[in-house]
């Protein structure tokens with residue numbers, strides 16, 4: 001089945017590479033299926049499936065924003081999720097389709113998400129990122145996140161090896 005899907009995936013990726021612009025909107029329940037497909041492209045040690053994302057999208061403490069095609073807003077290029085706890089929040093994940101990476105669009109998505117969280121009264125934001133994930137570290141540092149700690153052997157990779165998590169914090173405007 002996989003080999004039958006591959007040519008269609010390649011065509012879809014080629015079409016995606018030609019896209020020139022993107023915009024950010026709040027996520028909707030119907031985005032869960034595309035979240036799962038995009039998350040699978042992220043090579044995360046922990047896979048989240050459509051059911052997991054349906055759960056996140058009905059959870060009032062989870063804030064989700066998506067990067068999408070301006071002419072077809074239902075077509076997603078990427079997304080990010082954060083969980084609120086009082087005036088703090090934690091970024092649970094951020095990921096972009098492989099075909100649109102390297103264009104600076106992750107900054108567009110994250111900066112909108114930060115404004116969204118600020119508008120909800122979030123004053124401090126935390127995240128964990130695997131040590132050595134250079135695009136993610138560069139993205140977070142460009143938005144003002146600072147390293148506040150490290151967690152050894154926090155991630156278990158698919159090959160069984162362990163990886164260090166870097167813990168980062170950002171102070172937002174708040175109210």
Ligand SMILES: CC(C)(COP(=O)(O)OP(=O)(O)OC[C@H]1O[C@@H](n2cnc3c(N)ncnc32)[C@H](O)[C@@H]1OP(=O)(O)O)[C@@H](O)C(=O)NCCC(=O)NCCS
Pocket residue numbers: 041042043093094095096097100101102103104105106107128129130133134135136138139142
């Ligand atoms: C992390 C991710 C969202 C970043 O998006 P991206 O499109 O690759 O990166 P962008 O083009 O938006 O650039 C963001 C920054 O990363 C830098 N960058 C991009 N690719 C890089 C690379 N291979 N090595 C080093 N830096 C890189 C850019 O120069 C930019 O830094 P700057 O703001 O200082 O110029 C994307 O790579 C992704 O989806 N990765 C898989 C999922 C993942 O790892 N998510 C993070 C989990 S914590």
